[in-house]
Amino acid sequence: MPVKPMVVTPDDARATDFDEFYRARFQSLTLQLYAYAGDLAEAQDLVQEAFCRAYVRWQKIRDYDDPAQWVRQVAWNLATSRFRRRRTAANFLRRQRLTVVDGPDPNRVALVRALSTLPPKHRRAVVLHHMAQLSVAEIAAQEGVAEGTVKSWLSRGRAALASQLRGDAS
Known part of the structure; x- marks a missing residue:
């Protein structure tokens, strides 16, 4: 070839x-x-x-x-x-x-731990109301539920948090 x-x-x-x-x-x-x-x-x-x-x-x-x-x-x-x-x-x-950053405050750690035990809807309501400073009406509008439902979530969330935080303190 x-x-x-x-x-x-x-x-x-x-x-x-x-x-x-x-x-x-x-x-x-x-x-x-x-x-x-x-x-x-x-x-x-x-x-x-x-x-x-x-x-x-x-x-x-x-x-x-x-x-x-x-x-x-x-x-x-x-x-x-x-x-x-x-x-x-x-x-x-x-x-x-x-920049020296101190470790997290023990109270903050306890709060985060206690929040993590709440049901998601209760946790979201507590965080939005107490940390994001939203009113009950604003949370209800955002979540698409009645204001009474948000009040119930807040009540149950606060009660569970109080119980958790009292348990952590003792």
Whole structure:
């Protein structure tokens, strides 16, 4: 069987041209970024990202006097952006650590525990009325029930809470 000659399409030529450029420049650019970043894996990621961006624009970039300069500049810009993001995050965390937050108040823990034992409708009514400051009429409208039903839920919820909290105090 005769071997058919390989026909190179423009996309194949672009890929071949880029592959050669990549092989020739990846290591040296990675070493430069490694010296700057201090982390080989990060340097490889940065250079890889720069090459990915170059590949998309390769038709234009390959005609530059020094395409490697474009890739190098993109990689350095990416590294600078990462450093800035990390510095911003570190500053944020440092500020957060300065704020000392006391643990939850024992009364609050007891209240939350007692609320968790109530039936959902009673709990919702108590929370909406006493914490969200909604009136009985507003709760009734929100829940789609009569005001008397809300009053019943509140009464039963309060009684159960009182029983729970008295039990926790003893």
